[in-house]
Amino acid sequence: MHYHIILTKECNLECAYCGGGSDSEPKEMQYGIPDLKQFISQDDDPVLEFYGGEPLLRIGAMEQIMDEIPARYVIQTNGLFLDKIKPEYLRKFHSTLVSIDGTKEITDMYRSSGVYDRVLNNIKLIRERGFRGDLVARMTVPRDTGIYENVCHLLSLKDPGFNHVHWQLGFEMFWEDAEPGLETWIDEYNSGITSLVKWWVSGMKRTGKV
Numbered sequence: 502m503h504y505h506i507i508l509t510k511e512c513n514l515e516c517a518y519c520g521g522g523s524d525s526e527p528k529e530m531q532y533g534i535p536d537l538k539q540f541i542s543q544d545d546d547p548v549l550e551f552y553g554g555e556p557l558l559r560i561g562a563m564e565q566i567m568d569e570i571p572a573r574y575v576i577q578t579n580g581l582f583l584d585k586i587k588p589e590y591l592r593k594f595h596s597t598l599v600s601i602d603g604t605k606e607i608t609d610m611y612r613s614s615g616v617y618d619r620v621l622n623n624i625k626l627i628r629e630r631g632f633r634g635d636l637v638a639r640m641t642v643p644r645d646t647g648i649y650e651n652v653c654h655l656l657s658l659k660d661p662g663f664n665h666v667h668w669q670l671g672f673e674m675f676w677e678d679a680e681p682g683l684e685t686w687i688d689e690y691n692s693g694i695t696s697l698v699k700w701w702v703s704g705m706k707r708t709g710k711v
């Protein structure tokens with residue numbers, strides 16, 4: 502089974518669509534590592550995914566869990582503290598999902614100035630330090646940003662590049678009151694998805710790889 506371990510709800514960023522983690526209580530883990538270990542030991546094939554807020558604000562707790570509990574490990578992080586993870590822990594990660602929203606302009610506009618460059622520097626660093634797992638660009642797609650060009654941008658990055666791109670919409674379009682321009686953007690989004698599907702299928706035909 503897949504378990505999300507919320508190491509803290511605090512965050513070091515204040516992204517435009519989030520505002521900096523969550524204010525809801527409890528903000529910190531409410532159980533000890535021995536209890537977690539006992540609970541996880543009932544599972545033959547556990548996947549533990551560190552999540553936040555920003556999980557690397559609690560890197561000590563993360564290391565302790567990884568030392569104590571045999572599992573497959575995944576982390577979702579904003580990427581700014583990836584350089585703080587020691588190589589022996591980096592090598593234990595099966596997957597690392599790093600928040601980046603597309604081009605430098607889009608990423609820095611929504612996440613903070615300089616974030617794009619720091620994320621790219623840090624993913625290069627973790628590859629150099631021995632992380633061999635799946636590196637996933639974890640996009641948030643705010644309204645009025647182009648899905649096609651931003652996904653293509655992330656997939657075009659090399660040395661290092663991302664293995665996959667995963668995105669979610671940065672607002673709850675189906676629950677929000679219809680704002681002016683929303684329907685137009687939804688049409689543009691759907692058109693961008695169609696372009697991505699065409700690009701993906703043509704790539705499979707050309708290379709034979711699925």
Ligand code: SF4
Nearest residue numbers: 512514516519521579
């Ligand atoms: S990095 Fe994630 S948790 Fe932190 S402010 Fe941005 S969206 Fe919110």
